[in-house]
Amino acid sequence: MNPTGVYAEFHHRSIHDRDAFWAEQAKLVDWHTPPQHICDYSNPPFAKWFLGGTTNLCHNAVDRHLKDRPDQAALIYVSTETGIEKTYSFRELHAEVQRMAAAIKGLGVQKGDRVLIYMPMIAEAAFAMLACARIGAIHCVVFGGFASGALASRIEDASPRLIISADAGSRGGKAIEYKPLLDEAIKLSAHKPEAVLLVDRGLAPMTMVAGRDHLWDALRLQHFGAVVGCEWLEANHTSYTLYTSGTTGKPKGVQRDTGGYAVALAASMKHIYCGNAGETYFSTSDIGWVVGHSYIVYGPLIAGMATLMYEGLPTRGLAGEANGGIWWSLVEKYKVTVMFSAPTAVRVLKKQDPALLAKYDLSSLRALFLAGEPLDEPTAQWIGQSLGKPIIDNYWQTETGWPALSVCNGVEQTATRIGSPGKPVYGYDVKLLDDQTGAELTGANQKGVVVIEGPLPPGCMQTVWRDDARFVNTYWKTVPGKLVYSTFDWGIRDADGYFFILGRTDDVINVAGHRLGTREIEESIAAHPNVAEVAVVGVADPLKGQVAMAFAVIKDASLVPDDKARLKLEGDIMKLVDGDLGAVARPARVRFVTLLPKTRSGKLLRRAIQAVCEGRDPGDLTTMDDPSALQQIKDLLI
């Protein structure tokens, strides 16, 4: 049956006349050599897009705008941590990126080499990403909030030739030293980078390692007038890897291509975000996350927009003063037309004086997009009413790189529905499957696992870095007898085709929009000499969406009745997680028990623990080995 409606037809064509559809979208970017073949899906689930075409992400983001808009703002950098506010035009950005590219090349980096970027939200981080793309090096950005253990495992997996970092990040005016964490991570990792390039922000002293460490300021001057052309890369050349959490403790390197990603982002700027060249895009995310890659750095620049890169809290002004209206003042000042944030940030702002919103001229703003975690109804309503602008919830993952569910107002104005991130985006053949039988659920309001039929559209992950088997086994083999991509999210679809996301099917939790694997946190806690066993679950939280809660069995049981000793141990464990993974992964509480709820075969009953913590019915417990384990947790929560 053919669909009716402009968007429905657009989506239908993207799936059923796939190559023609994407050939058209491919015209939104510059190609050095046009693609020979739009989609090669001869070896499912590995999709190759725009085969034979050569292009470059940095060319599309920077160089191609030099002709029409050299002096227009490209990167607007605002830090309420350091009080720095600086605008780079496309011409200036081009020069900075070439200096960085020359410095990177000078440190021995060649096409295909990995460059790990462990940086705070500073303009140099964007230069570094674009410089890598320019010369065909693969960047691996690691979120600056991660600590040495998490960083070490990523260094080991990515095996970078070069690491780019800085002396420190800053949060609430307090410097967070990066260099000691980096040095420790390099010590822990079996792989050692040949060189480390450091931006000295003057926030913290750095001990330099002779022969390995280099200062950006010096190299920038050395390469001040550098001219470094773009490498023309085959569309399937890997542009970057970005680590994300899954069911096991080992993070997965989500690997992305070049051509497909460029096309997907360019098309999304037109059809989903409706951003036009010459306007300003403001995403409040961090370059350490996928939103930062797609919609701080590449997407807006590819579209010829200025991108506003922000370092700091949403509640602090440029002079370090308390200011819950800072973001709105930036919208006014830079005439932001498209803004992108996360529900948690809005919940933080909700606690501020609502008059702050009315204080600024927000007439330039067309819509606020929110993603990364479920958008609850009160938050959606509050921000929608306060701003008087459309609030557009969109659903996606590190793996997809751009929205899989959204309304696409650039194709057809579509009403949003509270609590729903919308409908399948063009290119995504989204289905709901029964988790037991694998049968497709076509009726309204039936709960199933959200899956995507292959091929995944352009811009989605190519594979897991250096682990094709993990890509296939993790994502594509969850339904017996069917090769289909699992999102690991539960969902339902209403009678009008709007999807609603109901939470993860696996052990991934979402804290303030940050995706964390409970296993990773468990492994970190289990390293404490007094911890015998531990379970970490995600528990609903009114501000952060979810927080991690840990239940540990300790070796020295004599500590259990002693309040003071327990509190000290809890503090020590939190410090351990801070030092290993970073404060972002720190559990809200660590509670002590003498045994954990398990099945008779020894499987941890995380879902039952989570239900009890949230005051819900833990469900069927017939497989549970010793019911007193769950009772202990209940007793602790009273």
Ligand code: AMP
């Ligand atoms: P990440 O890979 O960190 O972007 O996390 C992806 C996960 O975040 C998804 O699998 C969902 O569980 C959740 N998520 C992202 N966007 C939304 C949304 N709009 N509504 C509900 N959950 C979301």
